[in-house]
Amino acid sequence: MNMQKVTRPVRFFLLSVSAFIWAGIWHTGFDLSSWLLYFPAAFLLLAAMTGICPGIIFFNRLFKTRPS
Numbered sequence: 001m002n003m004q005k006v007t008r009p010v011r012f013f014l015l016s017v018s019a020f021i022w023a024g025i026w027h028t029g030f031d032l033s034s035w036l037l038y039f040p041a042a043f044l045l046l047a048a049m050t051g052i053c054p055g056i057i058f059f060n061r062l063f064k065t066r067p068s
Helices: 008-028 035-050 054-062
Strands: none
Touching: 008 035, 035 054
């Protein structure tokens, strides 16, 4: 499996989207927000920190595109 790392601007975008979701969860209340909201927030944060985005890998395989 060829693991492609994402570029710095994409990592910053993933981090900012994750931070926005976490801020929404915090604003709603951690005890009131749905547990489903934690999955995208955690995966986006993990992708931003490691540079490996499972979503990009999945959709590149799904549409059979060559990573840029």
